[in-house]
Amino acid sequence: MNITAAYTDLYQLTMAQVYFSTKHDGRVVFDYYYRNNPFDGGYSIFAGLEDLLDILENLKFSSSDLLFLEQHGFERAFLDYLRDFRFQGNIRSSKEGDVVFPTRPILQVEANIIEAQIIETLLLNILNFQTLIATKASRIRHSAKDGVLLDMGLRRAHATGGYYASRAAIIGGFDGTSNVKAAEAYNIPASGTMAHSFIQSYGDELEAFRDFAKVRPKNCVLLIDTYNTLKIGLPNAITVAKEMESRGEQLMGVRLDSGDLAYLSKRTRTILDEAGLGYVKIVASNQLDEYVIKSLKEQGAKIDIFGVGTNLVTGKPDASLGGVYKLSEYKGEPRIKLSENIIKVSLPYKKQVYRMIDQNGLFYGADAVGIYSEDKVNEMVHPFDSTKNLDISALKHEPLLESVMENGKRVVPFRTVSEIAEYSKSRMAKLPEEYKRFQNPHIYKIGLSNKLKQERDTLVRQHKT
Amino acid sequence: MNITAAYTDLYQLTMAQVYFSTKHDGRVVFDYYYRNNPFDGGYSIFAGLEDLLDILENLKFSSSDLLFLEQHGFERAFLDYLRDFRFQGNIRSSKEGDVVFPTRPILQVEANIIEAQIIETLLLNILNFQTLIATKASRIRHSAKDGVLLDMGLRRAHATGGYYASRAAIIGGFDGTSNVKAAEAYNIPASGTMAHSFIQSYGDELEAFRDFAKVRPKNCVLLIDTYNTLKIGLPNAITVAKEMESRGEQLMGVRLDSGDLAYLSKRTRTILDEAGLGYVKIVASNQLDEYVIKSLKEQGAKIDIFGVGTNLVTGKPDASLGGVYKLSEYKGEPRIKLSENIIKVSLPYKKQVYRMIDQNGLFYGADAVGIYSEDKVNEMVHPFDSTKNLDISALKHEPLLESVMENGKRVVPFRTVSEIAEYSKSRMAKLPEEYKRFQNPHIYKIGLSNKLKQERDTLVRQHKT
Numbered sequence: 040m041n042i043t044a045a046y047t048d049l050y051q052l053t054m055a056q057v058y059f060s061t062k063h064d065g066r067v068v069f070d071y072y073y074r075n076n077p078f079d080g081g082y083s084i085f086a087g088l089e090d091l092l093d094i095l096e097n098l099k100f101s102s103s104d105l106l107f108l109e110q111h112g113f114e115r116a117f118l119d120y121l122r123d124f125r126f127q128g129n130i131r132s133s134k135e136g137d138v139v140f141p142t143r144p145i146l147q148v149e150a151n152i153i154e155a156q157i158i159e160t161l162l163l164n165i166l167n168f169q170t171l172i173a174t175k176a177s178r179i180r181h182s183a184k185d186g187v188l189l190d191m192g193l194r195r196a197h198a199t200g201g202y203y204a205s206r207a208a209i210i211g212g213f214d215g216t217s218n219v220k221a222a223e224a225y226n227i228p229a230s231g232t233m234a235h236s237f238i239q240s241y242g243d244e245l246e247a248f249r250d251f252a253k254v255r256p257k258n259c260v261l262l263i264d265t266y267n268t269l270k271i272g273l274p275n276a277i278t279v280a281k282e283m284e285s286r287g288e289q290l291m292g293v294r295l296d297s298g299d300l301a302y303l304s305k306r307t308r309t310i311l312d313e314a315g316l317g318y319v320k321i322v323a324s325n326q327l328d329e330y331v332i333k334s335l336k337e338q339g340a341k342i343d344i345f346g347v348g349t350n351l352v353t354g355k356p357d358a359s360l361g362g363v364y365k366l367s368e369y370k371g372e373p374r375i376k377l378s379e380n381i382i383k384v385s386l387p388y389k390k391q392v393y394r395m396i397d398q399n400g401l402f403y404g405a406d407a408v409g410i411y412s413e414d415k416v417n418e419m420v421h422p423f424d425s426t427k428n429l430d431i432s433a434l435k436h437e438p439l440l441e442s443v444m445e446n447g448k449r450v451v452p453f454r455t456v457s458e459i460a461e462y463s464k465s466r467m468a469k470l471p472e473e474y475k476r477f478q479n480p481h482i483y484k485i486g487l488s489n490k491l492k493q494e495r496d497t498l499v500r501q502h503k504t
Numbered sequence: 505m506n507i508t509a510a511y512t513d514l515y516q517l518t519m520a521q522v523y524f525s526t527k528h529d530g531r532v533v534f535d536y537y538y539r540n541n542p543f544d545g546g547y548s549i550f551a552g553l554e555d556l557l558d559i560l561e562n563l564k565f566s567s568s569d570l571l572f573l574e575q576h577g578f579e580r581a582f583l584d585y586l587r588d589f590r591f592q593g594n595i596r597s598s599k600e601g602d603v604v605f606p607t608r609p610i611l612q613v614e615a616n617i618i619e620a621q622i623i624e625t626l627l628l629n630i631l632n633f634q635t636l637i638a639t640k641a642s643r644i645r646h647s648a649k650d651g652v653l654l655d656m657g658l659r660r661a662h663a664t665g666g667y668y669a670s671r672a673a674i675i676g677g678f679d680g681t682s683n684v685k686a687a688e689a690y691n692i693p694a695s696g697t698m699a700h701s702f703i704q705s706y707g708d709e710l711e712a713f714r715d716f717a718k719v720r721p722k723n724c725v726l727l728i729d730t731y732n733t734l735k736i737g738l739p740n741a742i743t744v745a746k747e748m749e750s751r752g753e754q755l756m757g758v759r760l761d762s763g764d765l766a767y768l769s770k771r772t773r774t775i776l777d778e779a780g781l782g783y784v785k786i787v788a789s790n791q792l793d794e795y796v797i798k799s800l801k802e803q804g805a806k807i808d809i810f811g812v813g814t815n816l817v818t819g820k821p822d823a824s825l826g827g828v829y830k831l832s833e834y835k836g837e838p839r840i841k842l843s844e845n846i847i848k849v850s851l852p853y854k855k856q857v858y859r860m861i862d863q864n865g866l867f868y869g870a871d872a873v874g875i876y877s878e879d880k881v882n883e884m885v886h887p888f889d890s891t892k893n894l895d896i897s898a899l900k901h902e903p904l905l906e907s908v909m910e911n912g913k914r915v916v917p918f919r920t921v922s923e924i925a926e927y928s929k930s931r932m933a934k935l936p937e938e939y940k941r942f943q944n945p946h947i948y949k950i951g952l953s954n955k956l957k958q959e960r961d962t963l964v965r966q967h968k969t
Contacts, residue, residue, distance in 0.1 A: 200665030231515030
């Protein structure tokens with residue numbers, strides 16, 4: 040499956056047909072944002088932007104897309120429009136890898152309404168998923184401290200979604216992936232050990248270990264739990280490690296994939312050390328996530344490398360990020376969507392978001408949202424509670440949305456996944472610890488400029504009368 | 505991203521290199537199965553087979569894959585082997601769309617160990633995900649009874665995994681999808697309505713409805729909750745419906761996307777009926793799943809068409825199916841994997857699975873697993889509790905694994921998604937209701953032939969001594 044412009048919901052095209060036929064094709068602004076942090080956490084890591092820009096620059100309807108739409112009753116003049124369709128709009132975005140928070144725009148699209156609508160599904164599909172996985176990865180990194188983290192999830196990923204999961208995992212703080220295709224495409228470190236089937240195929244575990252170590256002495260990791268970890272697997276691994284030493288080689292590690300990882304890793308460490316194999320690392324896998332790794336660390340488990348699969352690549356338990364794409368301007372006029380639930384009321388206008396930086400260069404704990412044309416925002420007000428406001432005039436204001444695409448062409452240089460991961464790490468270092476904890480994290484403040492709040496409230500009143 | 509043979513875990517290639525270099529390249533049998541039904545349910549719907557066969561028939565390493573592997577230290581002779589790599593093995597499988605159960609083989613691969621290992625990740629990735637989603641869809645179908653079910657999940661799907669989710673949803677019982685690309689590729693009915701942004705862009709809802717109805721009078725569904733469902737949206741929709749009648753057209757439906765769907769749908773139905781618009785259907789969406797739909801039905805909600813998104817395409821709350829691929833034979837010799845947990849001990853040998861059919865042609869509630877070369881299995885025994893057995897000599901035995909690929913070529917005709925969906929429906933009709941309920945479903949029995957159980961127990965004892 041190649042991504043073409045038909046990678047969208049049918050209603051985008053139905054609406055586009057109406058806009059086209061009635062010449063209701065003004066310029067619009069759409070906001071991308073989400074309403075709640077995933078995993079009951081205190082932040083998210085924004086990811087997927089580079090992929091999105093790449094796809095948008097080359098987006099077209101294929102001839103088979105057009106044939107399909109013709110068979111579905113779309114009219115000739117509109118099909119001709121679609122044949123020449125290119126995304127020619129502007130995008131202003133947070134930097135990929137930045138730490139982001141609910142309710143404030145992460146990205147804004149400014150385009151003809153037809154183009155803005157056709158790309159909606161694709162944009163949400165790419166950004167929601169990668170942001171979910173980068174955030175999960177970041178939480179796992181937080182637990183693992185300086186342990187090595189490897190993504191091993193492809194077999195449980197959502198089909199080809201696993202390809203994007205491996206990319207997002209690196210952005211969130213993972214060190215490598217088992218996914219060869221993703222490693223190749225995104226220039227990510229690839230890594231792998233051995234499966235139980237390798238040992239089973241030999242029947243005799245020691246013979247299997249010996250063959251493996253002879254052919255692949257570099258980065259050799261032996262899986263020691265196929266028959267019995269401490270009684271069979273570990274003694275066999277020690278035998279092979281000693282044989283490798285006699286050839287001037289070193290066994291890199293042993294892997295535990297079942298049982299009590301805290302207990303087994305400590306016993307394994309002791310036994311390896313007593314055998315003079317202090318350099319042999321311990322790799323652990325088996326349904327790990329941020330909570331299991333945190334608990335293993337607290338129990339003093341002796342694990343150097345964590346292999347994380349299903350819980351990472353599926354973003355469990357949330358499995359989705361509810362990012363939305365809401366119209367905020369049409370032909371220069373502000374637009375909002377009402378809701379019975381006040382926190383679901385959208386914000387009108389083209390906007391800018393400012394991050395407050397304290398005197399030490401760290402995040403102060405507040406992002407302020409203002410109308411794009413506004414001067415400096417000196418006070419931010421709570422979006423729904425007008426009794427709460429904050430004087431931000433003395434803080435440094437960092438504008439977060441920067442132009443990344445103009446008239447359908449990228450205007451920022453390509454950034455590699457490792458550059459984005461480095462940037463993300465530097466941003467996470469500026470976020471105080473209390474926003475990172477898993478239990479009841481501190482709530483990062485999002486405020487509006489007085490002008491934006493007044494304009495929004497006026498629009499709400501107009502629609503309610 | 506195109507699927508090539510590098511769509512795998514690195515360790516498959518590392519192990520393959522060892523097999524290749526040491527000529528440890530015997531013929532093997534691998535079993536695909538899972539250990540627990542998803543969603544605490546009583547069954548799964550097997551899906552993904554047609555995609556898998558398509559991919560396997562054309563699987564190759566690309567030149568960039570080979571270059572990447574060369575840079576990662578794989579040796580020349582092995583790279584030459586990979587350059588010519590084709591999957592040339594045999595596959596025996598359950599029919600796609602069949603109702604399947606834990607611990608018994610759903611599919612077996614018989615091939616050279618190198619080929620069998622390289623395709624493992626891909627096979628698990630495709631089958632695990634589609635089986636998860638088809639099963640979720642089947643549960644939602646069970647709740648929705650004869651209501652129309654539409655997949656609208658692409659924006660929250662796991663990137664391009666959404667493409668496969670839309671396919672699997674149809675197999676599990678959905679009627680259509682919003683996903684244009686999937687509809688086009690798999691010949692699935694496509695459907696769509698309108699977004700809030702459409703109405704917001706006009707400012708005036710009535711004007712928006714009128715434009716839409718004029719340009720797209722066929723299958724016209726108006727979204728009525730942008731400002732206020734009963735006070736604004738519904739009266740505007742009724743106005744437009746009457747205008748359509750005066751032009752000899754009919755409004756197809758109105759859509760509710762927020763608020764109390766039970767209450768709003770009942771009020772909407774009454775108001776539409778009083779306006780003489782009994783033919784206008786009610787579409788509902790907003791975080792639906794099998795439980796919400798069941799509750800709506802119990803409350804007497806008047807909903808004709810359900811739009812289901814996130815919970816369907818991400819397979820929430822499970823988000824993954826833990827299907828595994830275990831070695832059961834190497835060069836004709838049986839193989840098992842032990843575990844501290846007895847239910848994780850694998851089954852040796854090439855096997856056949858028989859479904860017990862009762863005198864009415866319905867599923868009796870038991871599948872028996874025997875060694876492939878065995879004659880008729882007259883008694884099945886519990887896999888772990890030898891005091892439990894069942895005389896099955898009087899029941900009809902339906903063999904479930906059929907040859908679908910031989911020497912890398914498919915030997916069964918292509919089946920369309922709608923054919924598979926029809927087949928699945930016919931199989932579900934044979935499964936008694938008690939296996940379908942959500943709370944503590946009846947447990948479908950899986951038994952072994954006496955011979956298979958004895959052989960497995962002998963192998964377990966051999967490895968433990």
